[in-house]
Amino acid sequence: MQKAVASQTSLVKSRPARFTLTAAARRRYILFVLLVAPAFALRLLTAAYPVFQTIALSLTNLDLIKNTNDFVGLDNFTSMANDFGVRGSLEFTLLFVFGSTFLAVGIGMLIALLLNAAFFGRTFARTINLIPWVIPTIVAGYAFRWLLDDQFGLLPNWIFDTLGIRPAIFISPFSARLAAILVSSWKDAPFFAIVFLAGLQGVPLELYDAATVDGANGWQRFWHITFRLLLPLTVTMVMFRLVWALAGFDLVYGLTQGGPGVTTTVLALQVFRQGILFFKFGFASAISVVLLLLVSIIGGVGLWLFRRTDVTY
């Protein structure tokens, strides 16, 4: 059966029929368009068109509660710059996104090294590694909120039993912010571990042998071989993570609800609150535009870095 197919196709391939028949070429174009049409229609309707509408809305004061809808130019952006809440959330967003990405990708690489090592229980470790990834972010937020509850949470009680102090994690801005960054890293590090583990398995072992012969120690082998070969992948993952983290608010929604005050409110949560809860469509769209700009800048820098760090084996 297989052989018959192979001989048939070699007959076909021997003449360049596909490129001379324009009718066939046209049919291929039409087929292409028909096949990609549903996907592009979906993206145009629910992604491209809304982006342009967001930009247009950001120049209006459309507000369903106040019932206003006028062109106001850049007023939303100036009031954003003066809005204590929005300015604070921009600051925390950057801290949160960069801090948790650094930790999630870094810890993810350490987990990958662990999961790549040979030890009793490795299969078990690789399996449970997927648990933080699969837990809904909102559930992870609430689970940690309860785990860190100052009265009946596990960790504050352990700390109380050993140190005699009972930390109220979600009362102080510093510890609430730290908790948000750490829990976000807990949630996402395993995903990067999976990706890095696949990357590690592709590193040729001969390189390590050669390095050992040349007298390289463990750290040097990691730094000059493992890390160097994983660098393009790391840059890609950092870029992905920054963009994802900018878009997400599930975690702080569950863990801190943006508080205390607005100290852990991310921009994405501001958009949701202003737009969906307060129906300030114009103002929410202006915050969205800032979010879109941040994503474009980070994405652009990421693409540029990616092209510079491409390492060939």
Added chain:
Amino acid sequence: MVTTQRRIKFNGNTVILYMCFIVFTVVVLLPVYWMTRSAFASANELNHVPLIYLPTFTLKNFETLVTQVPFADYVRNSLVFALATTFATLVVSYLAAYAFARISFPGSNILMWILILSMALPEVGTIVPLYRLLKDLHLLDTIAGLTLVFSSVLAPFTVWVLVSFIKQVPYEIEEAAILDGASLPRIFWHILLPVTLPGVVTMGLINFINAWNNLLYPLAFSVTPASKTLSVAITEIFAGYSPYGKPWELIMTVGVVMTIPMIFLVLFSQRAIVRGLTGGALK
């Protein structure tokens, strides 16, 4: 075996290795333990110091949920939303992936990258226009509306992974079928789909989990139990109060209902999921 010995040496002290393993296991499982323990316990055992690590087992919280909130509706909505989104995403993405993998002309690659890179778009950034769009289409507060917007979000990544799966299939197989006079639907269904089934299953699982876990869209667009999912339910229960403060036993019970099925799904399909998660980034 050779690699085994090499790796142990590379990672240095075995004691450190096992310490890392233990720390890793504890850190990963601690919140899961805490959630499960709280879901099957009564409120007065949870709100108790010193802490009770293994409270008396009870299903009372599940009973409370079923009797006091439209819990069956939430479960059904979560399932229907996740399944419909998975199905719609796969159909739309598979067709496009086939076109990108098999038909190339100047510019077709650029079109593919435009589609794939559109996944960088922050979903919350377009929430206001989408709200208006769904309102205009009379799709607010419907599973159909949620499915429409979320399949669109999942399609780019799905296309990306499926293109690499389809490209691995030798074109000769299809070519032979075309010569035999098979129609395109026949080729899709009887030839290509069976060979690329691992990719379809992988992306099906990942998309199902993503939709099941999605909070943003149901939270923004669902108003009544007609379309509210479990992820919205848990936020609403958190917003409520019990005599002890927050009803943590109920919040954790919804958490368990949302999480435990997904953990089992992952345990049985670990390979398929890892293949999908690494498929796009490494090829």
